[in-house]
Amino acid sequence: MRVGLLGLGRIGAFHAATLAAHPGVGELVVNDADGGRAAAVAARLGARVGDAFDADALVVATPTATHAELLTRACAEGVPVFCEKPVAAGVPETLRVLDAVRRSGTVVHIGFQRRFDAGYAAARRALADGELGTLHRVHMLSADPRPPDPGYIPLSGGIYRDCHIHDFDILRWVTGREAETVYATGANRGEAFFAEAGDVDTSAALLTLDDGTLVTLQGSRYNGAGYDVRMELAGTLRTRAVGLGPCAPLTSVEGLQPPGEPWPDFTSRFRAAYVAELDAFLGAARGETKSPCTVEDALAALYLAEAAELSRREGRPVRVAEVVL
Numbered sequence: 284m285r286v287g288l289l290g291l292g293r294i295g296a297f298h299a300a301t302l303a304a305h306p307g308v309g310e311l312v313v314n315d316a317d318g319g320r321a322a323a324v325a326a327r328l329g330a331r332v333g334d335a336f337d338a339d340a341l342v343v344a345t346p347t348a349t350h351a352e353l354l355t356r357a358c359a360e361g362v363p364v365f366c367e368k369p370v371a372a373g374v375p376e377t378l379r380v381l382d383a384v385r386r387s388g389t390v391v392h393i394g395f396q397r398r399f400d401a402g403y404a405a406a407r408r409a410l411a412d413g414e415l416g417t418l419h420r421v422h423m424l425s426a427d428p429r430p431p432d433p434g435y436i437p438l439s440g441g442i443y444r445d446c447h448i449h450d451f452d453i454l455r456w457v458t459g460r461e462a463e464t465v466y467a468t469g470a471n472r473g474e475a476f477f478a479e480a481g482d483v484d485t486s487a488a489l490l491t492l493d494d495g496t497l498v499t500l501q502g503s504r505y506n507g508a509g510y511d512v513r514m515e516l517a518g519t520l521r522t523r524a525v526g527l528g529p530c531a532p533l534t535s536v537e538g539l540q541p542p543g544e545p546w547p548d549f550t551s552r553f554r555a556a557y558v559a560e561l562d563a564f565l566g567a568a569r570g571e572t573k574s575p576c577t578v579e580d581a582l583a584a585l586y587l588a589e590a591a592e593l594s595r596r597e598g599r600p601v602r603v604a605e606v607v608l
Contacts, residue, residue, distance in 0.1 A: 284308055284565065287335025287362075288342045289353065291315040291324050294367060295344030297550050301558050302342065303328040307565050312338055316345075336362060340568035342561070343367065347438065351376045354391060358383040363390035363568035365561065368448060370581045372440060374608050377585055381578045392564040392574040393581040397453040397512075399559035402525035406516055407457045415518030418458065421498040422515040423450045426506035428532075428547065430474060430484065437480040442502055443467065443591040447486065450500055451587035452580060453514065460492040461583070466600040467591040473505050488591050508532035509545025510552050 286308050288299050295315070302308050311330035315321040321332045335341055336356070343353050343366040351371040357364035358380075370377045370393060384391050397403050409415060425446050431439070439445035455461065469483025477484045486502040509532030514525040527533070530552075532545035546552040560576070567574040586606055594601040 284339040284568070285310040285312065285337075286340050286342065286565070287312045287314070287338035288330075288344065289314055289335045290343060290345035291317070291320050292344065293550070295342075296324055297557065298342055298344055298561060299324055299328055299330065301561050303330060305562065305565065307562075307569075336360060338362065340565060341365070342564075347372055347440070351380050354380050355383045358387035358389045358391070361387065361389055363392075363564075365392045365394065365564040367394040368452075368581060369393075369440070369444065369585060370578055374582070374585060374589060374606070377578070377582050378608060381582060384578050390567050390574055391578055392560075392567060393576045393578060394560065395449060395452045395456075395576045395580070395584070396553050396556040396560050397449055398456050398576060399556040399563065400525075400553060401555070402528070403453055403457060403514065406514065406523050406525050409521075409523050410457065410516060410518075411459070414521055415516055415523060416520030418496050418516060418518045420515075420517040421454065421458065421496060422513075422517075423454065423498065423500045424502070424511060424513045424526075425450055426501075426503040426511040427549075428506050428509050428545075430477075430504040433474070433476040436476055436482055439480075439482070440588075441480075441482045441592055442469065442484070442486050442504070443488075443595070444585070444588040446502055447488075447500060447591065448584050448588045450502075450514075451591075452584040454490075454498060454587075455580070455583060457514070457516070458492065458496070460494055460496065462490045462498070462587055462590075462603055463493050464491045464600050464602050465489075465587060465590040465594050467594040468598070469595050477504070483595070486595075488594070490587070506532065508534075510548050511546070512549075512552060 341364045467488035470485045484504040488500040490498040529543035566572045589606040590601045
């Protein structure tokens with residue numbers, strides 16, 4: 284296959300290396316707003332700089348503000364496309380993209396890589412197979428070791444849309460349930476640029492699923508111990524945890540400590556999952572499988588993020604139905 288790739292920042296360059304090494308990719312065509320960066324990546328990987336749309340499949344890793352336009356163009360041209368989350372900056376644009384996808388029938392795969400992580404997949408199977416009994420409680424955590432660049436925060440959409448949208452998606456995928464209410468809050472304990480952008484650097488939320496299961500969620504931009512992403516599912520028979528591997532940035536005061544070095548960032552923690560999701564996308568682009576991460580899934584996760592942000596700003600529980608258009 285000839286695969287095009289737009290956007291060569293940190294995640295885009297990572298995807299470029301994955302695609303260049305994939306046995307199903309015969310040619311990789313890359314492009315970026317920074318021509319020098321595109322040339323450097325192409326030279327390093329044996330790719331070429333060119334029109335990324337002139338391909339059998341397209342991978343989009345450009346800034347969020349460009350996603351809707353690029354996805355709509357891919358649909359119009361019938362090019363199967365993988366796009367990093369989110370689909371668009373807000374719900375109305377996401378709905379317009381969804382309409383374009385439905386009318387065109389084009390394969391569109393949204394990048395929720397946690398669905399391809401072995402731990403989350405095992406937790407999903409354990410719950411579905413009844414190993415946990417009746418699920419009563421879920422806890423999730425997403426914590427970065429250090430803040431993003433200050434210039435990124437005003438464009439990010441806030442911690443619930445930018446970071447926790449992954450938690451919202453994986454919650455739906457693992458449990459097979461929908462959240463009905465969200466009660467979210469946040470705090471600013473670090474740099475002033477978070478508050479100046481109307482965002483928070485520390486987050487917490489309580490969600491109630493449609494079967495009454497309670498879900499707690501926490502997040503931080505200042506987790507100095509390392510990159511920490513975990514999920515706990517507690518049922519009437521057993522409790523299962525995701526993210527307590529040998530590199531978990533967690534030390535017990537009773538002396539238990541993971542043997543490995545803590546995960547430094549998201550690409551290290553989810554390296555295998557990123558590779559697996561691109562392989563799944565290429566299979567869908569070839570017509571061999573269906574995409575497991577649709578625009579509908581992205582919209583459902585975005586609704587939860589919108590409800591959480593509204594709750595944080597207004598200081599009240601929000602029913603998800605309030606933000607659904």
